Amino acid sequence: MMNAPVDLRSTGSTASKSALLDAQNNPVAIPPMPDYNGRILAYTATGSVIAAGLSQNLFPAWMIWTLAAALIWPHVAHQLTRRTFLRHSARIRQKMLLVDCAIGGGFIGTIGLVVIPSISVLLMLMFSCLIIGGVRQWVFGSLLTIAAAAVAVWIVGLAPSPHSPLLTSLVSILATGSYICVTAFYSHQQARALMMAKTQIQNQREQSIALSHKLSKYLSPQVWQSIFTGERDVRLETQRKKLAVFFSDIKGFTELSEEMEPEALTELLNHYFNEMSEVALKYGGTIDKFVGDSIMIFFGDPTSQGQKQDALSCVSMAIDMRKHMKIMRQKWRSQGIKTPLEIRMGISTGYTTVGNFGAENRMDYTIIGKEVNLASRLESLAEPGEILISYETFSLIKDRIMCRDKGEITVKGFGRPVPIYEVVDFRRDMGPNRSFLEHEHSGFAMYLDSDKITERERETILSALEDAADRLRREEE
Structure with a gap:
């Protein structure tokens, strides 16, 4: 029934x-x-x-x-x-x-x-x-x-x-x-x-x-997120997009590798990559790869905030990395590493081919194009602590960031010489109102970013500076 x-x-x-x-x-x-x-x-x-x-x-x-x-x-x-x-x-x-x-x-x-x-x-x-x-x-x-x-x-x-x-x-x-x-x-x-x-x-x-979190360690967080949310298919496909491309390496790393044991060198390099990766992710960069002591990052895919903002985020990240490198260098010096390690960086902005390259059973999410070659070339030409950018990057960020004309260079794949610029700093941080101060000498190093200091930390820092000043005066007398 x-x-x-x-x-x-x-x-x-x-x-x-x-x-x-x-x-x-x-x-x-x-x-x-x-x-x-x-x-x-x-x-x-x-x-x-x-x-x-x-x-x-x-x-x-x-x-x-x-x-x-x-x-x-x-x-x-x-x-x-x-x-x-x-x-x-x-x-x-x-x-x-x-x-x-x-x-x-x-x-x-x-x-x-x-x-x-x-x-x-x-x-x-x-x-x-x-x-x-x-x-x-x-x-x-x-x-x-x-x-x-x-x-x-x-x-x-x-x-x-x-x-x-x-x-x-x-x-x-x-x-x-x-x-x-x-x-x-x-x-x-x-x-x-x-x-x-x-x-x-x-x-x-x-x-x-x-398992997915373990696998995410081998992918950029943005790529991993787009795959696991279903926004992106895992297949061989590419597209043309305008990206900001970043390259960096460590000046003096080769000399350091000859002085240090492999285990200590590996620990130092991993610490460097970890710190720089956190800075990159803070600004929304897609970490492409680590090669030796070099890092390749790009902005504009799989997520983009617009060409101007992507370029600004990329250059802002580079400036932050340069500041962070100075702090890390002081820590390394306290650990007995006397070789002065400096980071040098190159940035270009333009159309590249981005997507999955390789074979059906082994893919690599990366970018190719002449802008990638230009960013790599700028990085190799940069002096220690210097950030070199292409003209198109400069045109997008010049209202927010002070840059210095560095002339022109000849790059393979470009029919004409390429104008390049050196990044100085944020315009807001120029002059007497700047938030970041640095002084580095033998036996002395100071890096001050007043925007990041809390009221409680401010009192401790002032006390430490007064003690240091009193000691220098006593020794002078």
């Missing part, structure tokens, strides 16, 4: 389907009770009520045909929903349950609304409606059951007495209780299986997240 209470394969929820698939692959999982078995159970329970009523002459003799129909209908319904065009119907389970409600309502009206058998059948119907389709299914099922019962009562009439014999009442109660208990047991087992499947999915999800 009704479907099995739970079958997540028909709920339409992607998460539930995935959970159920894992649950079915799990040998501990309990499969849901099929519609076929649930309907057989419900109609067998109803058949026992009919048999008890016939044996006590509660129902008319012709209702023996309803007993036969109750035993046959589950098989007919199974064939209709599995072997005919109905198998393609959407929400077939809910629709078949409404048919069961109509049949059940007709039976209740046919027996003249005898109380206990009617309530037993009604409970089984409403129990199934609530589990399978929720409140919506329960409302429609109730209305259809009431309507079918009313039509049957109008045709057949009410029973002489609403009371049923004891045996029929007991059979009705036991049949309904058995159906509810069995379906509830399967629902409970299926819920346990689903929870186990969800736990497995959660564990797999956590493992996938941990």
